[in-house]
Amino acid sequence: MSKRNxxxxxxxxxxxxxxxxxxxxxxxxxxxxxxxxxxASTLLERFGRAINVIRxxxxxxxxxxxxxxxxxxxxxxxxxTGLGIIEIAxxxxxxxxxxxxxxxxxxxxxxxxxxxxxxxxxxxxxQGGEISGNLDDRVRHSITKLADYHFVAxxxxxxxxxxxxxxxxRVFNYGCPAMDVITHININISNEIMKKYGGVGxxxxxxxxxxxxxxxxxxxxxxxxxxxxxxxxNACKTIKGxxxxxxxxxxxxxxxxxxxxxxxxxxxxxxxxFHYFKNFSPEDYIRVLNSAQCVVGNSSSIIRECAFLGVPxxxxxxxxxxxxxxxxxxxxKYEKNDILAKINDxxxxxxxxxxxxxxxxxAGQLIAKQLEIIDLxxxxxxxx
Numbered sequence: 001m002s003k004r005n006x007x008x009x010x011x012x013x014x015x016x017x018x019x020x021x022x023x024x025x026x027x028x029x030x031x032x033x034x035x036x037x038x039x040a041s042t043l044l045e046r047f048g049r050a051i052n053v054i055r056x057x058x059x060x061x062x063x064x065x066x067x068x069x070x071x072x073x074x075x076x077x078x079x080x081t082g083l084g085i086i087e088i089a090x091x092x093x094x095x096x097x098x099x100x101x102x103x104x105x106x107x108x109x110x111x112x113x114x115x116x117x118x119x120x121x122x123x124x125x126x127q128g129g130e131i132s133g134n135l136d137d138r139v140r141h142s143i144t145k146l147a148d149y150h151f152v153a154x155x156x157x158x159x160x161x162x163x164x165x166x167x168x169x170r171v172f173n174y175g176c177p178a179m180d181v182i183t184h185i186n187i188n189i190s191n192e193i194m195k196k197y198g199g200v201g202x203x204x205x206x207x208x209x210x211x212x213x214x215x216x217x218x219x220x221x222x223x224x225x226x227x228x229x230x231x232x233x234n235a236c237k238t239i240k241g242x243x244x245x246x247x248x249x250x251x252x253x254x255x256x257x258x259x260x261x262x263x264x265x266x267x268x269x270x271x272x273x274f275h276y277f278k279n280f281s282p283e284d285y286i287r288v289l290n291s292a293q294c295v296v297g298n299s300s301s302i303i304r305e306c307a308f309l310g311v312p313x314x315x316x317x318x319x320x321x322x323x324x325x326x327x328x329x330x331x332x333k334y335e336k337n338d339i340l341a342k343i344n345d346x347x348x349x350x351x352x353x354x355x356x357x358x359x360x361x362x363a364g365q366l367i368a369k370q371l372e373i374i375d376l377x378x379x380x381x382x383x384x
Contacts, residue, residue, distance in 0.1 A: 003033040006124075006371055007062075007097035009088065011040035011108030012250060013050040014300075017282040018103050018126065021180035021364035023059060031372040037091050039065035040084070040108045041251040048248070048279025057281075063091040067111075072255035074222055077107055084111030092119055098376060099124055099148075105132070105140035106252070113146040122148040122376045126367075127176065129157030129164075132300070133322035135219045148380050151367050153304075153358045156324050165382040174366040175359015178301075179308050181282045182290075183361030187309070189287040197284070201266065201275035202243065210243035211236055211343065212288060215297035217254030218319045225249075225257030226264075228334045232296060232316055233265045235339035237272050242293065244274045294346045296339070302329060307355040312346035314339065326355035 006026050010016050026034040038061040042050040051064065067083040069076040088111055092100065099122040102112040116123045125147035131137055144150065144161055152158045153176035161171050189206045204210070215232055217225045229249075236244045249258040266276060280288060286305060289295060295302050295313045298320055302313035307326035315321070315331045316339060332342040 003029075003031055004099065004371065004376075005033045005035055005095070005097040006099055006101060007035040007037060007092065007095055008101045009037045009039075009108075009112045010042060010050075010054065010103075011038075011084075011112070012042060012106060013048060013053075013279050014250065015103045015106075015108075016042065016050055016054055017181065017285060018176065018178040019101070020057065020177075020282050021184065022101070022126075022177045022367050023364075025364040025368035026371070027059075029368050029372060032368060034059075035095050035097050036061045037063045037065065037088065037095075039063075039087065040068050040080070044068065044251075046248075046278070047251060048277075050279055053279070053281045062095055065091055068251065072217070072251060072253055074219065074253045077219070077253040081107045081111050084108055085115045088112050089115035089119060092116060092121060097121060099371065101126065102143070102147075103127060105130075105136040105143070107139065109143055110139050113143045117146045124149050124151065124371065126151050127153050127157075129160040130154075130324070131160070131322045132320050133318050137322075148376075148378075149370075149374055151363070151370075153363075154324055162383070165384050167381065167383045170380075172367070172370060174370075175356075175361070175363040176304055177363040177367065178304055179359045179361040180364045181286050182305065182308055185283045185286065187287055187290045189284075189291045193284065193287065197277055197280065199275050199277040201246075202271070202273050204243055204245065204275045206291065208243060209293045210245050210291070211239065211347075212292040212295045213244060213246045213297050214295065214299035214301060215258065215316065216249045216299060216319065217252045217258050218298070218317060219253045220318075222254045223257065224334075225254040226261035228317060229258045229261040230265060231334050231336045232339055233262070233269075233274075235336045235343065236274075236296065237269060238336075238340055239343065242273070244272075245288065245292075246274060246276045247280075248276070248278045294343050296343060304358045307352075307357055308359075308361070310352040310354045312349055312352065314342045314346055324357065326352070326357050328352040328355065
């Protein structure tokens, strides 16, 4: 039997972190052949050029494609989606995969789903069925209806996908592949490991306590990103005697507002114990999460990886307010004093028990084995 060509499309640093060990399992399979398309923000220096990490991990892209229109507005986000459809369709038409894997709920994921569907290639979707409480929900559920097979991360997500009319044999819950990174590495951090990352700001001693801030723009409150991140950073500034690590936001509409807020704060608070980074490898990102006293912001990593690790988290605003989550998470308003109080409470609480709500760290292998045998010829229909 000839190998099945599985094309994985990676368009962001988060995409790669969640797909790396699935990609490795596909690459190691005797029955699958990995094809890789890398594009969008993974190619951009201001978002850390995650493609360098991908290549250093031994994955050479079959295609690299540029389709991000600068500006990070609602309009450029919509146009980037359209351009993504064109560029991804061209790449897929050249590679002619047997199936395409796409991750989560971003505008790049939507572009992949549309291009794949119109090329009549089976679409494999990871992390469907979740609810976060913003525009991502509409994108995620639309991709579910375009996808042929679904690899969800929780039982509740599986139930939701089935309620959307998907046939039961198409839906699998093996957990989130992002957990695989945790179970495959030594998660302890050190200055030696982290010295390769430059960043900007005060020197960081990674063996000392720190707070990690990861806050992305919220497309449904476009134009308020600078105000929102300013409340978070000013709350963190009030906490003395502990380093604050700030990770650059993603490329969603409003990214420029959040980035501007970070830059203004950075220039006005150069001696306040902050350090700013663009990107980490998936493994080092897990190490940074694991050693944090508290992770603050609106990244789904606070919901997913931090639950597995037992790291306290404070979710700010409504970007994740409807997500299924573990006990490690509390929610705060976009207001300095509320954020500060919640951070202090979480630091006082300390570590939580590990919660396997998003899987046990073996999803990549299980998904790859399923991709070896799924029926790619079965015409999709609604179950009702």
